[in-house]
Amino acid sequence: MAGSEYTSVKDFYRDRSIFITGATGFMGKILVEKLLRSCPHIKNIYLLMRPKKGRNVQERLQELLNGPVFENLRRNSPDELSKIIPVAGDITEPELGISIDDQNTLIRTVSIVFHSAATVKFDEALKLSVTINMLGTKRLVQLCNRMHNVEAFIHVSTAYCNCDRNDVAEEIYPVGREPDQVIALTEWMDDKMFEELTPNLIASRPNTYTFTKALAERMLQRERGSLPVAIVRPSIVLSSHREPVAGWVDNCNGPTGIIAAAGKGFFRTMLCHDDKVADLVPVDIVINLMICAAWRTATQRTDTIPIYNCCTGQQNPITWKQFVELSFKYCRQYPMNNVIWYPDGRCHSSVLINKLCVTFQHMLPAYILDTLAWLQGSQPIMVRVQTKLSKAAKCLEYFSTKQWNFRDDNVRRLGEQLSPEDRETFMFDVRQIDWPSYLKHYILGIRQFILKENPDTLPAARSNITNTLQHFAYIIIIIITLPMLFLVVSCESSSVAVIRVLNMAT
Numbered sequence: 001m002a003g004s005e006y007t008s009v010k011d012f013y014r015d016r017s018i019f020i021t022g023a024t025g026f027m028g029k030i031l032v033e034k035l036l037r038s039c040p041h042i043k044n045i046y047l048l049m050r051p052k053k054g055r056n057v058q059e060r061l062q063e064l065l066n067g068p069v070f071e072n073l074r075r076n077s078p079d080e081l082s083k084i085i086p087v088a089g090d091i092t093e094p095e096l097g098i099s100i101d102d103q104n105t106l107i108r109t110v111s112i113v114f115h116s117a118a119t120v121k122f123d124e125a126l127k128l129s130v131t132i133n134m135l136g137t138k139r140l141v142q143l144c145n146r147m148h149n150v151e152a153f154i155h156v157s158t159a160y161c162n163c164d165r166n167d168v169a170e171e172i173y174p175v176g177r178e179p180d181q182v183i184a185l186t187e188w189m190d191d192k193m194f195e196e197l198t199p200n201l202i203a204s205r206p207n208t209y210t211f212t213k214a215l216a217e218r219m220l221q222r223e224r225g226s227l228p229v230a231i232v233r234p235s236i237v238l239s240s241h242r243e244p245v246a247g248w249v250d251n252c253n254g255p256t257g258i259i260a261a262a263g264k265g266f267f268r269t270m271l272c273h274d275d276k277v278a279d280l281v282p283v284d285i286v287i288n289l290m291i292c293a294a295w296r297t298a299t300q301r302t303d304t305i306p307i308y309n310c311c312t313g314q315q316n317p318i319t320w321k322q323f324v325e326l327s328f329k330y331c332r333q334y335p336m337n338n339v340i341w342y343p344d345g346r347c348h349s350s351v352l353i354n355k356l357c358v359t360f361q362h363m364l365p366a367y368i369l370d371t372l373a374w375l376q377g378s379q380p381i382m383v384r385v386q387t388k389l390s391k392a393a394k395c396l397e398y399f400s401t402k403q404w405n406f407r408d409d410n411v412r413r414l415g416e417q418l419s420p421e422d423r424e425t426f427m428f429d430v431r432q433i434d435w436p437s438y439l440k441h442y443i444l445g446i447r448q449f450i451l452k453e454n455p456d457t458l459p460a461a462r463s464n465i466t467n468t469l470q471h472f473a474y475i476i477i478i479i480i481t482l483p484m485l486f487l488v489v490s491c492e493s494s495s496v497a498v499i500r501v502l503n504m505a506t
């Protein structure tokens with residue numbers, strides 16, 4: 001493919017206007033930054049944003065651009081940032097809540113669309129999940145079908161939308177329900193009825209998220225018309241591999257919140273099967289693939305919807321055991337501030353043993369700490385934190401105790417079609433991930449970007465963890481030696497008694 005006719009990815013984006021949903025999210029931020037940094041001739045990037053927590057879209061845009069992701073652009077090419085134009089809207093509203101004027105601008109100018117907005121809450125109420133993930137996608141397709149010149153519509157799905165199958169090819173599977181029928185239910189059914197019907201509707205899927213994401217794909221297949229659609233399905237998305245900086249992450253979804261708690265020392269056990277593959281993929285790799293998928297969709301039109309399973313399990317697998325052990329190792333080497341217990345723990349494959357460990361390693365210490373806090377007159381929070389973490393771990397259990405075979409032939413083929421330069425600039429070859437080094441940066445990223453702990457505090461945190469280790473050792477010594485002391489004392493007192501009895505007798 002890379003030959004004399006070849007249009008480089010960068011040139012393809014020249015003078016184009018792009019529309020992005022979900023740009024304020026974890027993945028969306030990396031998408032916007034990478035497009036501006038690596039395709040400097042882009043015309044405009046329109047971002048769909050909703051006002052939130054009393055902040056209007058201009059304020060939200062400013063907040064977005066002030067974040068660490070855009071530091072490089074702020075410093076080196078601040079002009080690029082002025083290409084971003086916020087569009088007020090909400091995908092739960094008719095016509096996406098976008099004003100007529102803004103709709104007209106988008107219809108006239110946009111040629112590439114990235115749809116990343118979604119609710120990623122696994123156990124979201126089904127009605128809301130349908131409204132955001134399905135109806136929102138449907139409304140966006142309707143708007144795009146009115147645009148004059150859409151050359152690529154990239155929909156971000158999830159590799160797990162077909163988690164009811166073991167072998168997941170790059171194709172759209174039947175879901176067992178029709179998207180329009182499920183959407184129609186939202187129009188007349190009240191929340192309570194919806195909730196009662198949820199287990200029946202989602203059937204073999206573990207949660208409303210995977211169900212609505214699967215139906216959104218099916219709906220795209222039915223309703224795209226002549227829209228050139230491609231679907232990118234990442235598995236579990238973690239921190240960046242290299243760009244804009246190694247280790248960047250800003251949400252606690254999936255394993256990240258749990259690992260942050262493990263680093264602080266209060267999460268030590270989880271139900272997962274040691275040897276099952278943990279299909280984890282760095283966020284910048286997913287974004288590079290999305291950018292190239294749009295290039296491919298526009299430059300080589302097909303009648304079908306190309307699907308890209310953006311996963312690591314086939315080409316560079318890591319097991320849950322390796323993931324957990326390496327994460328703990330780096331939590332100890334690069335400790336977080338104020339750890340309350342020495343970071344250590346493991347996967348358990350037995351439900352019973354895991355439950356026992358949760359009781360004794362998570363809940364019991366939480367009750368003790370909360371009692372101490374209460375006695376000192378401060379706010380007891382640990383039981384609440386542990387209850388939340390248990391809920392997060394429970395959501396992850398389905399994925400950490402099973403394994404899928406996500407085929408990724410389209411992803412490999414796309415990589416082969418790129419020129420060496422594009423392959424380097426938009427790297428999505430997962431074989432290049434060196435897991436130990438990647439996870440080291442993941443832990444450092446959690447420390448810096450989630451817990452907001454300055455890297456300068458590492459030396460102090462290291463000496464703190466040494467003290468914690470000493471306290472930990474003292475406690476272990478006390479636990480082991482107390483019964484022995486008790487035994488010796490009671491033996492001694494019994495021998496004294498025996499001698500006394502003997503003395504009395506003589």
Ligand SMILES: NC(=O)c1ccc[n+]([C@@H]2O[C@H](COP(=O)([O-])OP(=O)(O)OC[C@H]3O[C@@H](n4cnc5c(N)ncnc54)[C@H](OP(=O)(O)O)[C@@H]3O)[C@@H](O)[C@H]2O)c1
Pocket residue numbers: 021022023024025026027028048049050052089090091092115116117118119120132156157158159213233234235236237238251253254
């Ligand atoms: N993260 C993962 O591990 C993962 C794995 C596989 C697939 N995916 C898919 O990747 C995409 C992005 O995920 P993410 O991790 O970046 O999620 P995220 O951080 O939760 O971001 C979600 C984005 O959607 C926007 N959004 C939600 N409801 C909206 C509404 N009603 N109107 C307008 N915008 C709305 C959010 O805007 P606000 O800022 O206004 O809330 C935010 O920008 C999703 O489609 C998800 O299904 C994610």
